[in-house]
Amino acid sequence: xxxxxxxxxxxxxxxxxxxxxxxxxxxxxxxxxxxxxxxxxxxxxxxxxxxxxxxxxxxxxxxxxxxxxxxxxxxxxxxxxxxxxxxxxxxxxxxxxxxxxxxxxxxxxxxxxxxxxxxxxxxxxxxxxxxxxxxxxxxxxxxxxxxxxxxxxxxxxxxxxxxxxxxxxxxxxxxxxxxxxxxxxxxxxxxxxxxxxxxxxxxxxxxxxxxxxxxxxxxxxxxxxxxxxxxxxxxxxxxxxxxxxxxxxxxxxxxxxxxxxxxxx
Amino acid sequence: xxxxxxxxxxxxxxxxxxxxxxxxxxxxxxxxxxxxxxxxxxxxxxxxxxxxxxxxxxxxxxxxxxxxxxxxxxxxxxxxxxxxxxxxxxxxxxxxxxxxxxxxxxxxxxxxxxxxxxxxxxxxxxxxxxxxxxxxxxxxxxxxxxxxxxxxxxxxxxxxxxxxxxxxxxxxxxxxxxxxxxxxxxxxxxxxxxx
Numbered sequence: 001x002x003x004x005x006x007x008x009x010x011x012x013x014x015x016x017x018x019x020x021x022x023x024x025x026x027x028x029x030x031x032x033x034x035x036x037x038x039x040x041x042x043x044x045x046x047x048x049x050x051x052x053x054x055x056x057x058x059x060x061x062x063x064x065x066x067x068x069x070x071x072x073x074x075x076x077x078x079x080x081x082x083x084x085x086x087x088x089x090x091x092x093x094x095x096x097x098x099x100x101x102x103x104x105x106x107x108x109x110x111x112x113x114x115x116x117x118x119x120x121x122x123x124x125x126x127x128x129x130x131x132x133x134x135x136x137x138x139x140x141x142x143x144x145x146x147x148x149x150x151x152x153x154x155x156x157x158x159x160x161x162x163x164x165x166x167x168x169x170x171x172x173x174x175x176x177x178x179x180x181x182x183x184x185x186x187x188x189x190x191x192x193x194x195x196x197x198x199x200x201x202x203x204x205x206x207x208x209x210x211x212x213x214x215x216x217x218x219x220x221x222x223x224x225x226x227x228x229x230x231x232x233x234x235x236x237x238x239x240x241x242x243x244x245x246x247x248x249x250x251x252x253x254x255x256x257x258x259x260x261x262x263x264x265x
Numbered sequence: 266x267x268x269x270x271x272x273x274x275x276x277x278x279x280x281x282x283x284x285x286x287x288x289x290x291x292x293x294x295x296x297x298x299x300x301x302x303x304x305x306x307x308x309x310x311x312x313x314x315x316x317x318x319x320x321x322x323x324x325x326x327x328x329x330x331x332x333x334x335x336x337x338x339x340x341x342x343x344x345x346x347x348x349x350x351x352x353x354x355x356x357x358x359x360x361x362x363x364x365x366x367x368x369x370x371x372x373x374x375x376x377x378x379x380x381x382x383x384x385x386x387x388x389x390x391x392x393x394x395x396x397x398x399x400x401x402x403x404x405x406x407x408x409x410x411x412x413x414x415x416x417x418x419x420x421x422x423x424x425x426x427x428x429x430x431x432x433x434x435x436x437x438x439x440x441x442x443x444x445x446x447x448x449x450x451x452x453x454x455x456x457x458x459x460x
Contacts, residue, residue, distance in 0.1 A: 011435060011438065017415065050441075053388045054391060054411050056293040062292065062302070063288055065306065066292070066310050070285070070310055070314060073314045074280070077314070078273050
């Protein structure tokens with residue numbers, strides 16, 4: 001083994017990833033090569049010193065705080081499982097309803113009207129379909145930047161290239177429509193080139209397979225949405241509804257069908 | 266179908282026993298991933314709650330720690346990845362592998378120049394150097410250096426090819442060495458390169 005060969009294996013040896021044979025060969029080389037030995041020694045020392053420096057003292061208050069939050073979330077999940085799955089919680093309080101609508105109006109407001117693409121204002125999302133938005137847990141439309149980030153991530157997973165600025169994805173409309181016999185709410189994001197939709201579908205009507213990376217959402221064995229759709233991901237279920245992001249190459253797909261969400265008023 | 270209550274209780278118990286003890290480790294990696302305490306806490310919580318939802322998919326006896334890190338890395342990449350993340354086009358090819366070696370050997374008098382160098386460096390300085398790595402490199406560097414995962418485990422956790430793990434780790438190391446050395450020179454721990 002020459003010096004170049006020995007140095008090529010340096011990191012694999014330090015990380016204990018080299019084969020037994022290679023490790024022996026390198027050892028033999030280091031026995032008679034002072035220069036390589038020095039380099040191995042230095043890099044090995046750097047590695048252990050780095051590890052030493054990166055040790056983190058356990059932040060006990062933080063751990064306790066997280067544990068408490070996690071346990072109460074687990075309690076919620078258990079309670080849901082005990083009752084046989086998510087239940088639809090009716091939209092009860094007018095005050096909450098107004099708050100939900102107000103939140104939606106706020107979000108859609110400027111972006112939507114500045115867009116000028118919308119012509120039809122006849123179909124509105126029924127108020128009861130907006131109930132999920134009132135939940136504290138749904139922040140998807142409260143933080144449009146986070147939403148755009150999630151959409152970008154999902155789209156990237158399915159091969160649509162988006163730059164880190166999300167290529168100007170904006171919430172441009174929403175509608176209530178029927179897909180495979182299901183009444184769903186669809187919120188439509190577009191940048192004029194790619195589009196993505198956030199769907200809200202009754203969770204009881206869909207099945208999904210999940211390998212932790214990608215989710216396939218089906219209704220009666222068929223992919224629930226297929227307009228040039230590259231793939232979709234279930235974000236979470238809430239109050240009996242599943243919130244799903246789809247990524248598509250549709251360009252402004254039937255934009256006029258998307259109505260202002262404020263129609264809910 | 267509703268789970269029976271005893272079934273739910275059993276799952277919950279197993280999860281608390283096997284998964285929750287990894288919270289410390291998840292948190293220290295989350296800190297380096299997100300570079301911020303609030304996001305790190307959110308990330309760990311989100312990952313563990315997600316893990317609980319998918320606990321049925323975890324095969325008893327397999328590597329729970331790696332499985333949890335896979336979920337957390339996935340959540341991080343999908344939801345927390347910073348908007349302004351550094352482009353992958355960072356050119357590290359012009360940094361020689363033995364850059365630090367050469368610089369230390371040329372600019373130090375002691376027998377153990379690296380020890381002297383690191384003795385002066387604060388833990389926070391080293392963490393800062395890690396934080397400055399481009400995100401794609403940082404993830405593999407942290408999983409390897411801090412958590413001690415093998416290349417194969419990192420490939421599975423971050424959903425990368427084995428070759429990609431090796432090259433990102435290698436490039437990450439080069440950048441890290443460069444950052445640490447520049448830091449040391451800036452602060453006068455060692456002399457600058459001699460012309």
